[in-house]
Amino acid sequence: MADILELGIHHGDEMTIDDDGEEVGIEKLKERVRKRKGRGFTASDNSTREVLDNFESISATDNEPSDVQAQRSVEGWILMVTGIHEEAHEEDVQARFSEYGEIKNMHLNLDRRTGFLKGYALIQFEHFKDAVSAKNSLDGGELLGNVINVEWAFMKKSIPTKGRSRRH
Amino acid sequence: MSTRDFYLRYYVGHKGKFGHEFLEFEFRPDGKLRYANNSNYKNDTMIRKEVYVSQAVINELRRIVEDSEIMKEDDSAWPVPDRVGRQELEIVNGEEHISFTTSKIGSLVDVNNSKDPEGLRCFYYLVQDLKCLVFSLIGLHFKIKPI
Numbered sequence: 499m500a501d502i503l504e505l506g507i508h509h510g511d512e513m514t515i516d517d518d519g520e521e522v523g524i525e526k527l528k529e530r531v532r533k534r535k536g537r538g539f540t541a542s543d544n545s546t547r548e549v550l551d552n553f554e555s556i557s558a559t560d561n562e563p564s565d566v567q568a569q570r571s572v573e574g575w576i577l578m579v580t581g582i583h584e585e586a587h588e589e590d591v592q593a594r595f596s597e598y599g600e601i602k603n604m605h606l607n608l609d610r611r612t613g614f615l616k617g618y619a620l621i622q623f624e625h626f627k628d629a630v631s632a633k634n635s636l637d638g639g640e641l642l643g644n645v646i647n648v649e650w651a652f653m654k655k656s657i658p659t660k661g662r663s664r665r666h
Numbered sequence: 667m668s669t670r671d672f673y674l675r676y677y678v679g680h681k682g683k684f685g686h687e688f689l690e691f692e693f694r695p696d697g698k699l700r701y702a703n704n705s706n707y708k709n710d711t712m713i714r715k716e717v718y719v720s721q722a723v724i725n726e727l728r729r730i731v732e733d734s735e736i737m738k739e740d741d742s743a744w745p746v747p748d749r750v751g752r753q754e755l756e757i758v759n760g761e762e763h764i765s766f767t768t769s770k771i772g773s774l775v776d777v778n779n780s781k782d783p784e785g786l787r788c789f790y791y792l793v794q795d796l797k798c799l800v801f802s803l804i805g806l807h808f809k810i811k812p813i
Contacts, residue, residue, distance in 0.1 A: 520694060520696060520698070523694070523695050523696065524673055524694060524695065527671045527673055527695055527758055528673075528758060528763060530671065530761070531758060531760075531761050531762060531763040532761040532762070533761060533762045533763065534763045534764075534765070535737075535740060535741075535762075535763070535764050535765075535766075536740070536741050536756075536764045536765040536766040536767070537741050537742070537746075537765070537766065537767045538741075538754055538756060538764075538765025538766060538767050539765050545677075545752070545754065545767075546679055546680065546681055546686065546688070546752055547677045547679065547688065547690060547754065548686065550690075550700075550702050550714060552714060553700055553702070553714045553715060553716035554714060554715055554716070555715065555716050555717055556717070556807070556808070568720075569717065569718065569807075571806060571807040571808070571809070572807065572808055572809040573809050576806055576807065578720060578722045578723050578726065580722060580725070580726050580729075603806060605802040605805075605806065607795075607798045607799065607802060608798075609795065610791050610794040610795055610798070611791040616730070616795060616798070616799075617726075617729075618726050618799075620802050620803065620806055622806055647722065649720050649721075649722035650720050650722070651719060651720060651722070651723055651803065651806075651807075652717050652718060652719060652720065652807055653697065653718045653719070653720050654718065655718060656696035656697050656698060656718055657695075657696050657697035657718070657720075657721050657724065
């Protein structure tokens with residue numbers, strides 16, 4: 499009996515730690531640095547920013563496979579493509595990815611200084627199966643001589659934290 | 667040794683006749699991207715969104731930061747935040763931590779007329795590239811126009 503009770507209490511403790519684990523994680527990361535630079539560290543620095551809470555997010559829907567780690571977006575599934583040649587054209591990328599299904603949206607952002615491509619694209623498919631097959635087929639493949647990587651842009655869960663950042 | 671720690675936060679805002687108007691985004695080490703935008707003009711409400719991005723997004727973000735060489739810059743000669751506004755850029759990359767502040771930058775003219783045009787130009791373009799990435803991520807995921 500006592501054991502079970504204790505386990506219950508333990509559970510509660512862990513939950514609490516997890517709740518502010520995020521903040522602790524950021525603080526620990528800042529403590530580990532060796533070099534600090536900037537006026538933001540000075541005490542007299544009067545920031546106008548405020549602490550915010552109640553951020554909205556999208557939750558998983560019932561009609562999707564539970565083993566999927568990717569997070570669905572409002573209008574489909576979004577891939578993060580990196581390693582795109584800076585002189586690639588929208589049509590090059592479009593042609594390669596649309597082989598796997600209809601692309602609902604694509605952002606191929608520019609480098610603001612050079613005007614060439616920044617090197618990444620966000621590509622949205624309506625259907626999960628199309629996004630998966632594009633991802634599996636094109637990840638590690640070549641586009642205009644560059645190796646491209648294709649991954650999900652959004653996940654249901656956090657990136658696993660490294661062991662040492664949780665250590666006390 | 668872990669040199670792969672990464673954290674980034676950007677804030678731009680001011681307090682004026684429409685209250686506290688600002689834009690802020692943050693990429694946390696666990697992948698959580700938080701985005702907030704408050705414009706009180708015409709009674710707009712505050713947008714507050716969050717989503718976990720993948721390691722691939724964080725890696726690309728880190729690449730953009732490293733390519734910019736912002737960690738080599740220093741904000742000591744940049745225009746100080748004033749009534750018109752304030753920008754803050756805080757980045758932890760491995761063992762280096764920067765927390766830069768400056769005023770709002772209207773255009774490249776302001777950059778070129780400053781005491782540290784090279785450093786401020788680096789900041790100016792990096793901020794544009796970061797906003798561009800964040801607006802795409804938030805805009806596509808939530809199907810909103812972030813600004």
